Amino acid sequence: MNNPTAFAAACLAADIPLRENVPLSTCTTLRLGGPAQYFYEAEGVEPISRLLAIAKTHGTPVTVIGRGSNLLVRDGGVPGVTVRIGAGMSAITRGPGENTLTAEAGASLGALAHRAAEEGLAGLAFAAGIPGSVGGGALMNAGAYGGELGPLITRVEALRPDGTAAVFAGEAIAWDYRHTSLMDSGIIVTRVTFALQPGAREAILAEMAELNRRRAEKQPITEPSAGSTFKRPVGGFAAALIDQCGLKGASVGGARVSEKHAGFLVNHGQSAADFLALMEHVRGTVLRETGIELEPEVRIIGVDQ
Ligand SMILES: Cc1cc2nc3c(=O)[nH]c(=O)nc-3n(C[C@H](O)[C@H](O)[C@H](O)COP(=O)(O)OP(=O)(O)OC[C@H]3O[C@@H](n4cnc5c(N)ncnc54)[C@H](O)[C@@H]3O)c2cc1C
Numbered sequence: 001m002n003n004p005t006a007f008a009a010a011c012l013a014a015d016i017p018l019r020e021n022v023p024l025s026t027c028t029t030l031r032l033g034g035p036a037q038y039f040y041e042a043e044g045v046e047p048i049s050r051l052l053a054i055a056k057t058h059g060t061p062v063t064v065i066g067r068g069s070n071l072l073v074r075d076g077g078v079p080g081v082t083v084r085i086g087a088g089m090s091a092i093t094r095g096p097g098e099n100t101l102t103a104e105a106g107a108s109l110g111a112l113a114h115r116a117a118e119e120g121l122a123g124l125a126f127a128a129g130i131p132g133s134v135g136g137g138a139l140m141n142a143g144a145y146g147g148e149l150g151p152l153i154t155r156v157e158a159l160r161p162d163g164t165a166a167v168f169a170g171e172a173i174a175w176d177y178r179h180t181s182l183m184d185s186g187i188i189v190t191r192v193t194f195a196l197q198p199g200a201r202e203a204i205l206a207e208m209a210e211l212n213r214r215r216a217e218k219q220p221i222t223e224p225s226a227g228s229t230f231k232r233p234v235g236g237f238a239a240a241l242i243d244q245c246g247l248k249g250a251s252v253g254g255a256r257v258s259e260k261h262a263g264f265l266v267n268h269g270q271s272a273a274d275f276l277a278l279m280e281h282v283r284g285t286v287l288r289e290t291g292i293e294l295e296p297e298v299r300i301i302g303v304d305q
Contacts, residue, residue, distance in 0.1 A: 007058035007081070008038060016040065016051050018081065024073040024302070025270070027065060027084060029131060031224040032272040033073025033302060036063075036082035042106070043088035045159065045190045052163035052188075055081060062161070063301055064188050066136030067108060070226050074302035075272045085135050085188070094119055100154065102193045105135025109142065112194075113208060122199025123152055128208040129215045131227075135189035139182050141175045145211055149194075150175025156182065157191040170195075178231055178297055220258045223266040229279060230263065230294040238294055239263030242282055245289045252278040273304065 011018050022039035025031050038060075042048050055062045061080030065071060089106035092115045096102070099121055103112050113128035126147030130137065141150040153170040160166050166187060174181040182189065215221060230238040242248070242262040250257045254269015255278040265278055283294050 002059040002061070002080075004037060004058075004060060004080070007055060007060040010054045010058065011038075011040075011051060014050055014054060016047055016054070022082070024065075024068075024078060024082065028068035028071045028073055028226070029224060030068075030072060030226050030267050030275070030298075032075075032267055032270070032275060033071075034075050034077025034272075034305065036078050038081040040081055040083045041088055042083055042085050045089075045157075045165075048083060048085075048188060048190070049159055049163040049165070051081070051083065052159060052161060056162050064135075066106065066133030067131060069131040070136060070140060070297065070299055072226060072272060072275060072298050072300045074276075074300065075305040076303035078302040083188070085133060085190075089190070096193070099196050099198060100193055101196065102155075102191060103134045104191050105133060105138075105189045107134045108132070109134060109137050116194075116196055117201055117204040117208065120199060120201050120204075121196035122204050123147075123196040124194065125204055125207040125211060129212045129221075134192050138189050138192050139180060140178055141180045142178075145214075148175065150180065152194045152196065153192055154195045155193040156189055158182070158187040158189050161186045218261055220260045220264050220266055223258065223264075224268070225258070225264045225266045226298040228263045228297050229265040230283070231297045233292050233294060236290075236292055237263070241286050241290055241292060241294070245282075245285050247282055247285060250278065250281065252281065257282065272302075276300070 019039045021035040023035050024033040063078050063082045065084050085106040089104040092103045092107050109127040109130045113124040116124045126145045130142050137149050156168045158166045239262045247257050248262050253271050253274030255275040258264040258266050
């Protein structure tokens with residue numbers, strides 16, 4: 001039933017501009033991955049909705065990405081259409097109601113945190129250094145330094161896989177550690193509302209600067225990575241376990257366990273297969289040595305070469 005050529009022709013006829021064979025290594029912070037068969041840079045909810053309906057008709061798989069900061073794309077790329085929710089959908093507005101901000105899913109978490117500070121709204125300083133989007137952050141319940149997005153979110157607007165609109169109240173969503181009930185539903189987050197508290201602009205900016213300083217001191221933020229590769233396991237910290245197993249600096253090809261922070265696997269090569277092999281080496285070694293099973297935090301998409 002999947003007919004990519006007919007899908008592309010239908011998108012063209014519907015005035016939805018697709019690009020073909022776009023290297024996803026240019027769309028991820030890990031700088032790895034093969035091409036998207038078709039690629040659509042989203043510029044609004046309505047065209048995505050039409051694209052989803054066309055994809056459904058033609059049986060074309062749809063993959064959504066944000067700022068690509070928690071993504072490992074396999075070397076064979078991603079079949080079907082990849083929809084990127086980024087700069088074209090990044091408006092942030094105050095309201096509705098007191099002490100809230102509403103952001104389109106493509107806004108960066110950094111921009112959101114800074115806007116909150118400028119508006120004198122506290123609660124998002126922890127998110128200033130997370131290099132993802134509002135949509136990706138909501139989907140993953142991104143968090144740092146004791147804060148998480150989920151508890152601040154009062155409303156999520158989204159599109160279902162068939163292109164119809166859906167709205168979720170924040171309290172109707174299960175917000176767990178780097179996991180949410182949104183994740184398994186196949187929806188595309190389009191807009192998110194955050195409830196914050198009044199705060200002093202200068203104090204919020206100072207807190208953000210301090211957290212970003214701590215991040216730069218501890219994490220290899222100038223090297224290509226997807227942040228923490230593994231989730232924090234029950235009863236331990238992934239970085240400490242990896243370090244304890246003597247894996248700092250371990251490598252497969254250009255993929256390496258960071259010397260600065262063992263929880264970060266960094267990439268200095270061009271092979272997602274090498275990165276996956278290193279992940280497996282780390283997971284297997286930690287399991288053997290400590291009995292604790294590490295689970296990936298990074299989302300792995302696409303097909304092998
Ligand atoms: C240096 C570095 C530091 C990091 N530090 C942190 C940290 O402190 N805390 C933390 O939680 N994370 C951290 N991360 C990981 C990452 O930034 C977050 O997980 C972020 O929320 C991912 O957002 P994204 O837009 O980049 O999503 P992507 O990586 O593009 O996608 C991640 C997942 O979200 C889905 N997705 C993306 N956008 C949407 C959407 N609009 N609707 C539905 N699904 C969507 C994708 O399909 C994929 O499954 C770090 C990453 C790096 C590189």
